[in-house]
Structures are given as C-alpha cells and as structure tokens.
Amino acid sequence: MTPLGWAVAVMVAPAVPAAEAPSLTAWHGSWSGEGKAFGKPATATIDIAPGEDGSTRLAYRLRIAGTSQVAYSATASYVFDAKGRVRGKWTDSTGRTRVVLGGVDAAAWWTHWGSADVEIGRSTYVLEEGGRLVVSDSILQDDGSWRVFAMLRYTRTNG
Known part of the structure; x- marks a missing residue:
C-alpha cells in the first residue's frame, strides 16, 4: 500500500473507543x-460520597466489642491521577495523616498507606455479588507477609 493509501486507511478506520475513566462511584x-x-x-460504618473537584470522600467509624464509644474513626479523600491511580490522604482519630496510593478495577479498590519508619499497610474494598462490601486491612510484616488486623463485611444502608 502506498503512503497515501495508509493515510486514507487511517483516516477512515473506526475510532477505538476511549477507555472509561476510573471511578469509585460503585x-x-x-x-x-x-x-x-x-x-x-x-x-463499623463507612460513608463514601462524591467530594469536591471529582474527589471521593470517605468517613469511617469503628466500634470494638466491649466498648461503648467509637474506638477509631477516620476521614479520607481520594482522586485519580493522570495514569488512573488512586491517590489520597487518610486522617484518623489518633492524629495520624497517611498518604494513600492505590488502584481500582471492576470490583476491587485497594490502597497502600504508611511508611517504613512507622508501618506499611494496605486496605482492600471488594464489592461482592448481592451488594455486599468486604473491607480487609493488613500490615506488612518483616518477613514480607501481610497480617490482617481487621476484616468486616458491609451491607449498603443507602446510596
């Protein structure tokens, strides 16, 4: 095919559909x-909602058996960078603020947080069939394994 033929073929070729922008809407x-x-x-309760400028806001409240008060709470804000990665900030009731990096696919949203001088952790938010959400939180151990310290199953109360 001549160079002109290639140019015409490219101009009339069907457009490749644009990849859908990543989202935490689900x-x-x-x-x-x-x-x-x-x-x-x-x-626990988790409230996840649209935030400003396309961000997603999260509010988390945890109660542990034997206590009448909230044992731990946090707020976070997440956005997607130009490469489709989740970036955010998590601030908790102990006064810590952690940078959060992660990703998302059809049914899973994951984040890594912390630093080597304190602790490195990961959180996964997996949507299951039937409208349930399973959240698992883990800490990186010295041997490279992950130790789960919290796992809860959620049902949507609205939204």
Missing part, C-alpha cells in the same frame, strides 16, 4: 458492617 453510599478488628468482634 462504592458510593452508606455502609454498615460487622466482623473482627484487632482480634475482637467489631462493627
């Missing part, structure tokens, strides 16, 4: 869950 809503945290029965 996780938006209010969620109520139960499971274990730090080896004890626990309940």
Whole structure:
C-alpha cells in the first residue's frame, strides 16, 4: 500500500473507543458492617460520597466489642491521577495523616498507606455479588507477609 493509501486507511478506520475513566462511584453510599478488628468482634460504618473537584470522600467509624464509644474513626479523600491511580490522604482519630496510593478495577479498590519508619499497610474494598462490601486491612510484616488486623463485611444502608 502506498503512503497515501495508509493515510486514507487511517483516516477512515473506526475510532477505538476511549477507555472509561476510573471511578469509585460503585462504592458510593452508606455502609454498615460487622466482623473482627484487632482480634475482637467489631462493627463499623463507612460513608463514601462524591467530594469536591471529582474527589471521593470517605468517613469511617469503628466500634470494638466491649466498648461503648467509637474506638477509631477516620476521614479520607481520594482522586485519580493522570495514569488512573488512586491517590489520597487518610486522617484518623489518633492524629495520624497517611498518604494513600492505590488502584481500582471492576470490583476491587485497594490502597497502600504508611511508611517504613512507622508501618506499611494496605486496605482492600471488594464489592461482592448481592451488594455486599468486604473491607480487609493488613500490615506488612518483616518477613514480607501481610497480617490482617481487621476484616468486616458491609451491607449498603443507602446510596
């Protein structure tokens, strides 16, 4: 084919559909869950909603069995960078703020957080069939393995 033929072929070729921009919309809503945290029965709520400038906001409240008050709470904000990676900031009730990096696919959203001088952790948010959400939080161990310290199953209460 001549160079002109290639140019014409390129101009009339069907356009490749643009990849859908990554989104956390599937996780938006209010969620109520139960499971274990730090080896004890626990309940928690997560509220995930649109934030400013296309961000996603998260508010988390955890209660551990045997306590009447919230044992831990946090707020976070997430955005996608130009390469489709999740970037954010998580601020908790202990006064720590952690940079969060991660990703998302059709049914899983994952983040890595922390630093080697304190701790490195990961959180996964997996949407299951039937509208349930499973959240697992782990800490990186010295041997390279991950130790799960919290796993709760949530149901959507609205959204």
